[in-house]
Each structure stands twice: as C-alpha cells, then as structure tokens.
Amino acid sequence: NIDFVLGLLKRVQAEREKRGMPQLKVIATSATIEKEKFANYFGGSPVIEVPGRMFPVDTQYEREPVRDYAKAAAERVKQIARGGQPGDVLIFMPGEEEIRRTIAEIKSHNIPGIDVLPLFGSMASEDQDKIFDKNPKRKVIVSTNIAETSLTIDGVRFVVDSGLIKQKEFNPSTGIEALLTRPHAKSGCEQRKGRAGRTAPGTCYRLYTEQEYNDRPPFQIPEIKRSDISHVILAMKKIGIEDVRTFDFIDKPTDVAIDGAIKTLKMLGALDDNERLTPLGETMAELPLRPELARMVIEAEKYGCTGSITTIAAMFGEKSIFVRPKEKEREADQAHAGFKREGSDFLTMLEVWRQWVAAGFSDTWARDRYLNVRQLFEVKEIRAQLMRELKRQNIAVQDTNATTESIQKSVASGLIHHLLASSGRFSYGRV
Numbered sequence: 001n002i003d004f005v006l007g008l009l010k011r012v013q014a015e016r017e018k019r020g021m022p023q024l025k026v027i028a029t030s031a032t033i034e035k036e037k038f039a040n041y042f043g044g045s046p047v048i049e050v051p052g053r054m055f056p057v058d059t060q061y062e063r064e065p066v067r068d069y070a071k072a073a074a075e076r077v078k079q080i081a082r083g084g085q086p087g088d089v090l091i092f093m094p095g096e097e098e099i100r101r102t103i104a105e106i107k108s109h110n111i112p113g114i115d116v117l118p119l120f121g122s123m124a125s126e127d128q129d130k131i132f133d134k135n136p137k138r139k140v141i142v143s144t145n146i147a148e149t150s151l152t153i154d155g156v157r158f159v160v161d162s163g164l165i166k167q168k169e170f171n172p173s174t175g176i177e178a179l180l181t182r183p184h185a186k187s188g189c190e191q192r193k194g195r196a197g198r199t200a201p202g203t204c205y206r207l208y209t210e211q212e213y214n215d216r217p218p219f220q221i222p223e224i225k226r227s228d229i230s231h232v233i234l235a236m237k238k239i240g241i242e243d244v245r246t247f248d249f250i251d252k253p254t255d256v257a258i259d260g261a262i263k264t265l266k267m268l269g270a271l272d273d274n275e276r277l278t279p280l281g282e283t284m285a286e287l288p289l290r291p292e293l294a295r296m297v298i299e300a301e302k303y304g305c306t307g308s309i310t311t312i313a314a315m316f317g318e319k320s321i322f323v324r325p326k327e328k329e330r331e332a333d334q335a336h337a338g339f340k341r342e343g344s345d346f347l348t349m350l351e352v353w354r355q356w357v358a359a360g361f362s363d364t365w366a367r368d369r370y371l372n373v374r375q376l377f378e379v380k381e382i383r384a385q386l387m388r389e390l391k392r393q394n395i396a397v398q399d400t401n402a403t404t405e406s407i408q409k410s411v412a413s414g415l416i417h418h419l420l421a422s423s424g425r426f427s428y429g430r431v
Contacts, residue, residue: 003224003249004232010248031149032187034219041250057197061210069162069207074105076160076205077140081111087157088139090147092192094164094181096120099142119143124323125374148191152198159196159204169226172260175417185220222251229253230261230291234270237277238285267417268295286393289313296414304401308350309410314383315349319375332370343404346411
C-alpha cells in the first residue's frame, strides 16, 4: 500500500503544481531506505541522514561457507563465553525451527553462566518479555528478524548473524504465497550488526564469508514485487484509476502480477469482463480486508452467517492464535484438541472464539489452553472494526443460519480460486 500511496502523492503534487497550489511536504523515512531511488522518484528531492548513536562494532566473517548454521552459532557462543568479555549475545536465525535447533546445539555444549532464550513472533507475549528480565547470567537470545528493527535489547554486545531471512513470496502463476528462506540483503545485515553497538563497542560474527556478503544485493526485493496485489488493484479501480498497468509505482509490479490480480478479482466478481468495477466490487473495496475475505463476508449475508464469517476474517492475521511452547507440545496439543471441529479449520477457529467469549475474554483461560492472548485481543479489535464498517455499509450482521454448510459456502466463495479437484491418488489439480 505504501507504493500505491506514494504514486498517488506524486499525482497530487503534479495536480497541485498545475493549479498553482503550494507543494505538499512529503517525508519518507526508514532505517534501510533506498534514499537515491526515493529522491529521484520525486524529482530530485533532498536527502537528510540522521545518524544514530553507534559505538564501533568489529565484524568477523567465516573463512569458508557454513553448512550448518545452528552448529556454527553454538561454536561462536562457546568462543564468546571463553573470551571473558561481558555482554549478552543476540543470534539471528530465519525461523522458529532454526531457533529451536540452535538452542539445542548451544545447550549440548553445557556452557556455564548463560541463559538461552528464544524470540519469535508467534510466542506468547509473557514468554517474549523474558528477554528483558534482569539476569545474573549472560543472556543468549536466539531471534528471528523481530529483533532487527522492531525492538532494542539493552546489554547486547555480541551479534551472531546467520545472514538468512524468511520472507513471503507470492507466485502469481500459481496463486500461492509461501514463506521462503532467503539470504538477507546488505542493508539488513548492517541493521543486524548495529544491534551490537547500541550502548557500547561490540562484535558481529557473520556466519558467511566476506565474498558472500559482497555478492548480496544492497536491499531486499520490494514487498510489492513479491506480494499478491489484488487489494491494490481493487483500491485503484475504486478511486477511478482504470489503466492500472501504466500507474507510476516507485517499484512497478510485473505484468504477470498485475494480470494475475485482475484475474483473481474477476473470479471473485469484483471486476467484469471489461475489467471495470462491479457493484459487488464497490462493496468489497470499502471493507478493510483482502478481496477474498471481503467476498466471504458479503456472501455470508446471503446465507445468514455474517457474524461467524466476520470472526473468521478477523482471525486471518499474520500470527496464529495457537501457541505450542517447547517441551509442552503434548499439553498444548491436548488443549487445542478441545477446539477441533470436523469439516474445516475455519470452524475450529470459530470454536476458539465462541469459547473465549463464554469465558469472558479471560487472559488466564486463554493461557491455560495455550492460546496467544495478544493475538486474540487483536482479533477482538479487528472484529469490532469490521462490525462497525459492515453497519456503515448496511450489511446485516447476523447469525440466524450459522450452520456448518452456510459457513463453508461463504468461505468457498472467497477462496474459489484455490479450488482443487482430485486427479488421482494423493494428487490434486487447480480448477
């Protein structure tokens, strides 16, 4: 959406200039911004750099390419512990699975005087907060990218960087979005390195060679070039931009991505055969949801299950409502089994909501059942926002017919482009 907003701002500036109006002041700011590209996009705008307070950080590379990042990270922790210098350690790994493996490797070395802590987005908030606790031992925090820009951990003097990141990539030809492990760009690696120099001089151990670092791109591929852009196309159509292919994006999506988004919107009934917005598309564009979720909610009114589908739509967040702590997997699985409903994972999600409502939105009840309390309250807030918007759109919010079949039909209407048919044993093909 940022790319779309920037394009609109550029149009507005040109229109204001044409009408003799003063120019708007547009400030684009980021820790890893491609400043020259942004400046040129707005016709040679001035660039201001605000250096953060940064202590010197010694950077050390591997001599040979690393095959097992978990083992290499554990060796670096052992080296740091033997060195005798004070300070906590922050290790960057791409995902939860790699974090678990790294922690197991570190613990296998029986290094005295350390406390090893995981940090990733789907953890319960109280478990995440442990990284900030005062601790007589040296903290070794093994984290995803959440610790790169989202928060600062005082006391970190050493960074161990795998140089890997997990990012979402959408394939417009298959319509499938996947979370893939990729080498991090130079800008991100520098951001990680800076975590070691926030409050004192530090050291960054990079688990890759200097040549590998030099071969990396300066910045990550912009998100709009690796995302489903059907919601952007729908918003453009809504405000009267018909020729979406010539819109001046700062990072233009590929023609394949644009064509794929238009095809999806046609399947959902938001665009007609001439790529013009339909009355259904008008309503979908008004809802603050991805097009497929908006389609589900609108369809639900026909079947009398809008309340249930709105709850399901609110649960389509980035993070799971379920948590499965290390060494408590069995207890978590048993607790989650109490929500399981035959016929759809969406019905299971709905059952979590129903039971949480019956428990009076209790934090304790949710924690005892291994649910992500922070995520549940976010779902509650999103659901309330959607309810207000549906009322504004005169869409009846009711559950007069919230049967399994009506819910499944509503869900299917939004995910119709993912419909598969069996083409043999264990084999399915896109319809």
